[in-house]
Amino acid sequence: MEKRVSSVKSIKGTLRVPSDKSISHRSIILTSLANGNSTVKNFLKAGDTLTTLNVFRKLGVSIQEEKDSLKIKGVNFFGFKEPDNILDMGNSGTTTRLTLGLLSGQNFFSALTGDDSLRQRPMGRVAEPLKMMGADIDGRENGKLLPLSVRGRKLKGISFYNKKSSAQVKSAILIAGLLSEGKTKVTEPFKSRDHTEKMLNAMGADIYVENNGEYTVSITGSKELNGIDIDVPADPSSASFFAAAAVLLPDSELLLKDVLVNPTRDGFFRKLKEMGAKLEYINLREKAGELIADVHVEYSPNIKGIKIEKKDVPSMVDEIPLLAIVATQAEGETVVTGAEELRVKESDRIKAVIENLKNLGMEAEELEDGFIIRGKQKVRGGVIDSFKDHRIAMGFSILGLLSEEGITIKNADSVFISYPEFYEHLEKVIVS
Numbered sequence: 001m002e003k004r005v006s007s008v009k010s011i012k013g014t015l016r017v018p019s020d021k022s023i024s025h026r027s028i029i030l031t032s033l034a035n036g037n038s039t040v041k042n043f044l045k046a047g048d049t050l051t052t053l054n055v056f057r058k059l060g061v062s063i064q065e066e067k068d069s070l071k072i073k074g075v076n077f078f079g080f081k082e083p084d085n086i087l088d089m090g091n092s093g094t095t096t097r098l099t100l101g102l103l104s105g106q107n108f109f110s111a112l113t114g115d116d117s118l119r120q121r122p123m124g125r126v127a128e129p130l131k132m133m134g135a136d137i138d139g140r141e142n143g144k145l146l147p148l149s150v151r152g153r154k155l156k157g158i159s160f161y162n163k164k165s166s167a168q169v170k171s172a173i174l175i176a177g178l179l180s181e182g183k184t185k186v187t188e189p190f191k192s193r194d195h196t197e198k199m200l201n202a203m204g205a206d207i208y209v210e211n212n213g214e215y216t217v218s219i220t221g222s223k224e225l226n227g228i229d230i231d232v233p234a235d236p237s238s239a240s241f242f243a244a245a246a247v248l249l250p251d252s253e254l255l256l257k258d259v260l261v262n263p264t265r266d267g268f269f270r271k272l273k274e275m276g277a278k279l280e281y282i283n284l285r286e287k288a289g290e291l292i293a294d295v296h297v298e299y300s301p302n303i304k305g306i307k308i309e310k311k312d313v314p315s316m317v318d319e320i321p322l323l324a325i326v327a328t329q330a331e332g333e334t335v336v337t338g339a340e341e342l343r344v345k346e347s348d349r350i351k352a353v354i355e356n357l358k359n360l361g362m363e364a365e366e367l368e369d370g371f372i373i374r375g376k377q378k379v380r381g382g383v384i385d386s387f388k389d390h391r392i393a394m395g396f397s398i399l400g401l402l403s404e405e406g407i408t409i410k411n412a413d414s415v416f417i418s419y420p421e422f423y424e425h426l427e428k429v430i431v432s
Ligand code: S3P
Pocket: 021, 022, 023, 025, 094, 165, 166, 167, 168, 169, 171, 192, 193, 317, 318, 341
């Protein structure tokens, strides 16, 4: 599907964007492992999280959909059933990597594959530490690429240095650690999103964290998990698109409700503020260990370029393409470095951003691990390729709102992966 997004005057209103993708994935994966039942309110029903739901049903977990919640019957650590076919992970890196941790310690065989994008994404980063724990994983390029096969084994705890600060890698190891003998320890140079450890802690796991310079999580295997009730807040990554639009469009004002502002996730909002955006958290509150706020954003005509370095990347990793869009409208230079991880996301997001900006007649300089963008630039418009990547489609849709002639987004239906209602929500807040 192609979508054309044309210039608008401003955006105004109140919006509750869809629920958080990372917490929704974990709300199924971790509660399945419980010895007891769980309820999940406000589960995100989008491409990636429905993939997790389907995969866990195929592993024998009963997940019932009720009015506005899911009821999940935990099967405890080893009550999963051998799937009778290859598990289809669709486009979802999170489903694949976290589930690999779980399957490695089961007493059965499984096989996993995914779509064209997922089959190119690196799985060695989880397969390698899992093999150190005793996992038997094989696949293309020595177990580095999907399709992968897993012969479940008895696992043992390890200490692992997670150099890339990846939450998916950390979570896969912690899940395998739950099923292992002994203690498992994961250390990362910069703390990545911590929803797995928060949820496991709430479920009664024997888990603790140390945060002194580096960040370390330790978990002791074999302690059973209790079921819990989860209410998933709105996704800051989805809210970011609307926050950016409000900052860039004259006369705009938005209230984004119930947004997760966990410090491992709200880097984009913090950087927007540093650029000079009028953005504030209202009604900041804590719910089940997660920080939540209503985010109030207004048109901010004098935003300035900014520097993003490696230490800044984890808390805004999925928002960096959108930062590039904002940077085109900021005075001066925005320099992003230390973001080489963007090259192995749903698309090569550095290339996708730079190529598309250039195709629109705009200027941007590609770096191996980031980019340099100078503003303010005129946005004439044209055609962009989303590379079937939801965040590229949504980011360039926001740029379309500022364009003189409109921007046509190729493969715009990719928004279904994280935000199926994106274009309807956009319509709701547009003032033309
Ligand atoms: C995610 C972790 C991040 C992020 C992804 C979701 C998660 O990936 O980019 O969209 O839910 O754990 P990495 O772990 O590869 O950094």
